[in-house]
Structures are given as structure tokens and as C-alpha cells.
Amino acid sequence: MTLATTPSTTTMAAPAVRVSGVTVRYGDVLALDGVDLALTPGRVCGLLGTNGSGKSTLFKTILGLVAAERGRVRLHGHDPAAARKAGLVGYVPQSEQVDWAFPVRVVDVVMMGRYGHMGITRRPRRADREAVAEALERTDLTGLAHRQIGALSGGQRKRAFVARGIAQGASVFLLDEPFAGVDKRSEATIVEVLRAMRDDGHTLLVSTHDLASVPEFCDEAVLLQRRVIAQGGPEEVLTPDRLFEAFGIEAQPEEDTR
């Protein structure tokens, strides 16, 4: 599941997302401590860290769902609330955060991405239906469009949320553990979709526990442990010393995956 190297010209572009000195607390719990992060447009960045290292909190802060005590977040120059209102950011949540019993079809989930484009009546127009059809096509879900979301496999559900972001016209995608509970075939399909999005200039931040796969599908990686331990190319970030600092174990990516 290899993503081709991004053209070097993109490395000079202004960041699509800039997180500057962000500190977040839940009561007494310090979840993020002065986090600095810059995401270059048209790249896939892997977000790595132990359980409780702050990955989901970082996503929620970028989305504007959690308020930072200090620091600031900008998405293409906008604050999180404005970016969300403009539909600039697509979010694929962890599976546990979604009520799969909710009686809604795949096509309805994807149409939710169009709400910001519709009037208050939320009546889809031709352009909305076309955008949804295209997003379903790109995520290989056309044949499942009328199935209940709860009746999909884990990988298909993830793709439905990616399709929602595509229909929305998002340019930044935050994916929280998109490969968790997903079989190899679905994983390969998701990686294909992410590659196509990246090649179209979208910016992707992808949290994963699968260290070995990071050099294969990410252009860069961030190691998080409440603060950023390292950000850069996977080979410069995933060193034994840094992995030990982040995970407290002698973990390192398998050599044959590089």
C-alpha cells in the first residue's frame, strides 16, 4: 500500500493547518502541552502516539470541538469554527464515537456533507446529488448507497465518512484510526482513496497504531506524547530513541516495509 512521493514543490507551500503552542486541559488532565504542528498541502501525515497521548484531542482541537487553553489553530488561515462552517475540514471519527444503530443510509450520510451548501430547507439540488454520486463512486460505495450505515463492514463505514468529506468539498481531512478493525482488502481500498485525495492536493492527518505501515503510506509522521516529540519524514521521526520516548518500548518499523 505505497503512496508515491509527493512533488518537492509542495514542501514550500504555506501550511494547510498550523497548530501553534496549543495546550488543552480536561479539568486536571493536561491532554496537550504546547503542541506545534504544520501540515503541508497535498501530503499525508501520520499521527502516532500511545493511548491517551492526545491524538483525538488534537483532532477535536483542530475541528474546534475542544477549546484550547493556550495557543491557536489555523486552517488555510481560518480559525477552526470558520473553517468548519466553510466545510474546509472533513473528519472520519473513531468507530466507537458513532451510533451505528441510527437509521440512516450510506447516501444520507454522504449527503450530510452537502448540508453547508444547501439552504435552510436542506433540499438537495442537482449539484448536491451529483457531488454525492461522485463521492460514492470515488470511495467504491455506489453499489451500497441505499444500505443502512449500520449494515456495512468496518472498512465500508470508514469509506462512507471519507465520502461525506469528499462531497462536502473539504480540503483538509482528519482520520482517526481509519485502519482499526478493517481487513486487508478494505485497508488497501482506503489507502487507494487516500492516495487519490492526496494526489488531488488534499491534506491528510491520519492517526494510526500501525507503525510498520507509516513509511509506506505517509509522506511524514508526527510523534505525539502530550507534546510533539518529532515531526518530519518517517525515517527521521521513527528512530529507536524517539519511539522509545513516545511508546516506552523498543519498537521500530519493520525493515522490509521501508
Ligand SMILES: Nc1ncnc2c1ncn2[C@@H]1O[C@H](COP(=O)(O)OP(=O)(O)OP(=O)(O)O)[C@@H](O)[C@H]1O
Ligand atoms: N472528555 C474528557 N474528559 C476528561 N479527560 C479526557 C477527556 N477526553 C480525553 N481525556 C483524557 O485526555 C488524555 C488524552 O486523550 P485522547 O483521547 O486525546 O488520547 P488518544 O491519543 O486519542 O488516545 P487513544 O489512542 O486511546 O484514542 C487522556 O489522558 C484522556 O484520558
